Amino acid sequence: xxxxxxxxxxxxxxxxxxxxxxxxxxxxxxxxxxxxxxxxxxxxxxxxxxxxxxxxxxxxxxxxxxxxxxxxxxxxxxxxxxxxxxxxxxxxxxxxxxxxxxxxxxxxxxxxxxxxxx
Amino acid sequence: xxxxxxxxxxxxxxxxxxxxxxxxxxxxxxxxxxxxxxxxxxxxxxxxxxxxxxxxxxxxxxxxxxxxxxxxxxxxxxxxxxxxxxxxxxxxxxxxxxxxxxxxxxxxxxxxxx
Numbered sequence: 207x208x209x210x211x212x213x214x215x216x217x218x219x220x221x222x223x224x225x226x227x228x229x230x231x232x233x234x235x236x237x238x239x240x241x242x243x244x245x246x247x248x249x250x251x252x253x254x255x256x257x258x259x260x261x262x263x264x265x266x267x268x269x270x271x272x273x274x275x276x277x278x279x280x281x282x283x284x285x286x287x288x289x290x291x292x293x294x295x296x297x298x299x300x301x302x303x304x305x306x307x308x309x310x311x312x313x314x315x316x317x318x319x320x321x322x323x324x
Numbered sequence: 325x326x327x328x329x330x331x332x333x334x335x336x337x338x339x340x341x342x343x344x345x346x347x348x349x350x351x352x353x354x355x356x357x358x359x360x361x362x363x364x365x366x367x368x369x370x371x372x373x374x375x376x377x378x379x380x381x382x383x384x385x386x387x388x389x390x391x392x393x394x395x396x397x398x399x400x401x402x403x404x405x406x407x408x409x410x411x412x413x414x415x416x417x418x419x420x421x422x423x424x425x426x427x428x429x430x431x432x433x434x435x436x437x438x
Contacts, residue, residue: 311369
């Protein structure tokens, strides 16, 4: 079974600075998807970024980028120019590729609570 | 932008009572999911649903739980006889297709069983 580990329960960053949230995962599959979701205090879980394992290029969405290291099974999220609105719980998640007969469920880490200081 | 909605936002019930949690997925989505998060623990998959059938369920999803799409817009999770350990945040999610598509989540329903 796949597992996702987020080793940082809490992180803080100064506004306008850069922060990196860590995520590692364990799988025997070769094709899969990785996600970062953001859950602000309002509770709606919002997709931040996704990465397909078959793509070598790291995904980027505006100020958010990932460092995907497939061999190391690492998937960290970098937030540049942090803003107060980035304060939230961040979840890393894994999903199998159905082309390999995998599960469609998301497997989540425990989350990292990010605080942005003004 | 279309969103998944859930009602109620908070439900308090007595142990042994039945509860129904409601979700309205994004309108053109075909795949529906329920997850739960017990306080301080990971978000856990409960069940996925497609074409009016359960396509996958976890060990948590025992006979106490059922899901239904009673009409073209709602997707419900029923817990027949609630237990204290059912207290959690329940999230509904939907995706346009299975496979590559992203799952979009609702804001959750906090269920408190007394």
